[in-house]
Amino acid sequence: MMASVNIAGFTGRNVVASERRFFLGMAIAIAVTVIFGFTLNAARMHWTFLELPGQVHLHAAAFLAWILLYVVQNWLIVRGSIVRHRQLGVLGAIIAALMVVLGIVTTVAAVQQHRVPPFFPPGVFLVLDVLGILGFGILTAWAIALRKQAAWHKRLMLCGTILVMSPALGRILPMPLLGQFAPLAVFASMAVYVIVGMIFDLRLRGRIHPAYYWGGGVLVVTNVLVGPLGFSPPVLRLVEHLAA
DSSP, X not given: OHHHHHHHHHHHHHHHHHHHHHHHHHHHHHHHHHXXXXXXXXXXXXXXXXXSOHHHHHHHHHHHHHHHHHHHHHHHHHHTOHHHHHHXXXXXXXXXXXXXXXXXXXXXXXXXXXXXXXXXXXXXXXXHHHHHHHHHHHHHHHHHHTTTSHHHHHHHXXXXXXXXXXXXXHHHSOHHHHGGGHHHHHHHHHHHHHHHHHHHHHHHHSSOOHHHHHHHHHHHHHHHTHXXXXXXXXXXXXXXXXXX
């Protein structure tokens, strides 16, 4: 009996350790994707980053801080530094709130200043970015609320972070060539990361944690609404007003 208990405990620890390493790997994969996307974009630019408006600098700083902190937080969990992870969580909550505000402000300013990428109709661009950052905010806030339930917390945080990858993915994918399918391509790319998480759950635990259904659901809903809202009369009037 004692041997069975010891084996079960050892197996449980192995599962937890494997899961922690997986989430660190996902965090690193996201960070590499984001850095690659914006580095690729910088290499193609005919102007310098310093020429961009101030809110873009703030938004970029908050975004980068979140991605780096997300990697650090997962690394701390792998190391077993739970106390430090919780302490940095306060900083993460502040950065996440700033990202939501700055994300919306920067998107609206891009429409006002006629800096919308040519392969996006302005209404679609506005709705895509605003819904994406709101989805991130919802999932991250939910993850923070469930911070004492590690399984929910880590998966919701992963899904929320995946939602803010769209700007980087838009700089990697051949968006002009994709035309009207560009938003769909970005969505499909983000969905791959969620699906990888689901597959890992199936292989490790034999079932998919419900957090992925909620996180994936937010990803699907925010993208399904882009077309109908982006071309809706109220949004088109708003875009016309902002760009005037």
